[in-house]
Amino acid sequence: MPELWRYKRTAQIAKLLIPAVAKLLSSNRAQLAISLSETAAALLQGKGAGSGWGVSAEVTAAMPFIRAGATVFDVGANKGEWSRAVQDRVGKVRLFLFEPQAMCVSYLQIDGAVLTQAAVGETDGRAVLHSPGDAAGNASLHERKDTHFDRQQFKSNEVAVISIDSFMEAHAVELVDFLKMDIEGHELFALRGAARALARGAIRAMSFEFGGGNINSRTYFRDYWDLLTRHGYEIYRILPGGRRLQIVRYDEDMEYFRGVSNYVAVLARHSNRLQRTPLLQPTIQAIQLCAATTAII
Numbered sequence: 001m002p003e004l005w006r007y008k009r010t011a012q013i014a015k016l017l018i019p020a021v022a023k024l025l026s027s028n029r030a031q032l033a034i035s036l037s038e039t040a041a042a043l044l045q046g047k048g049a050g051s052g053w054g055v056s057a058e059v060t061a062a063m064p065f066i067r068a069g070a071t072v073f074d075v076g077a078n079k080g081e082w083s084r085a086v087q088d089r090v091g092k093v094r095l096f097l098f099e100p101q102a103m104c105v106s107y108l109q110i111d112g113a114v115l116t117q118a119a120v121g122e123t124d125g126r127a128v129l130h131s132p133g134d135a136a137g138n139a140s141l142h143e144r145k146d147t148h149f150d151r152q153q154f155k156s157n158e159v160a161v162i163s164i165d166s167f168m169e170a171h172a173v174e175l176v177d178f179l180k181m182d183i184e185g186h187e188l189f190a191l192r193g194a195a196r197a198l199a200r201g202a203i204r205a206m207s208f209e210f211g212g213g214n215i216n217s218r219t220y221f222r223d224y225w226d227l228l229t230r231h232g233y234e235i236y237r238i239l240p241g242g243r244r245l246q247i248v249r250y251d252e253d254m255e256y257f258r259g260v261s262n263y264v265a266v267l268a269r270h271s272n273r274l275q276r277t278p279l280l281q282p283t284i285q286a287i288q289l290c291a292a293t294t295a296i297i
Helices: 003-023 026-043 056-065 082-088 102-109 165-171 188-191 195-199 211-215 219-231 268-273 281-296
Strands: 071-075 094-098 114-116 125-131 155-162 176-182 206-213 233-238 245-246 260-267
Touching: 003 155, 003 233, 056 082, 056 176, 056 206, 056 233, 056 260, 071 082, 082 094, 082 260, 082 268, 125 281, 155 206, 188 206, 206 211, 206 219, 219 233
Parallel strands: 071 094, 071 176, 094 114, 176 206
Antiparallel strands: 125 155, 206 260, 233 245, 233 260
16 A cells, blocks of 8 residues: 555545445445455455465465475465475475374375374464364364354364474474465464574575454464564565565555465565566556545545
8 A cells, every 4th residue: 555645635535526426326236346346356466366266376476486305394284285286396395294184184195295293383282173074174273253154063173283493393404495374364373383493594485374264363464574574574465376466565454354365475585586576557556546545535
């Protein structure tokens, strides 16, 4: 979002016009159309674009950081779709899988991979996992209250938890080329459990989700921004198709909880591997203008 002071004149005009326009668009049908347009605009920015699209975009966004022989952590491996897709594109990598659900184990027999049947969190120990069924992709260490899952019945069971720092030290892993996290709102806690690795720059790049699960875990994008930028990471949102859009500064509109948005964070000294997404300047200005007007009003 741009500096709002640049658009004061626009805001003044908007404050005069919008109430009149709102009267014309007050019907349920018109409001539904506006809501759908809002969702479509968000998806074009990558907001909520990680829900129901498969793993192709996430894998594409990770490719600049994964070469044959790279060390890769798949945290929240579930059935292994992401890891298999990475191997299909790159070839053999040093792959570590983390998944707490026992029913996922049979899916994770990937050649050369090291499987740890545990959740990943801030400290080693045990925690309660909430799941609607065996091998579910939306199992979480946080009780799920997402409206999208209203009709699902969740059951709870205790699972082991391990931190990234303790795992790296126990297995003599000095450097992680790419850390993929898909743990339904628990990503921030996993990063806190990697404090020593982050401090010494031992994780070159990572991907994480942000969305409805973060309401359940009471975590905000601001928390990710503060933690990662403090350790020298640049943050990019993954757009539909796998392109990346750099988030140059934090703004409250990053707190987008509808569906799931996917992000990549990379240490700034390795960011030259990324090809920036070229956006048309008029398009940027139009988006910024609308956002600024909305924020001021």
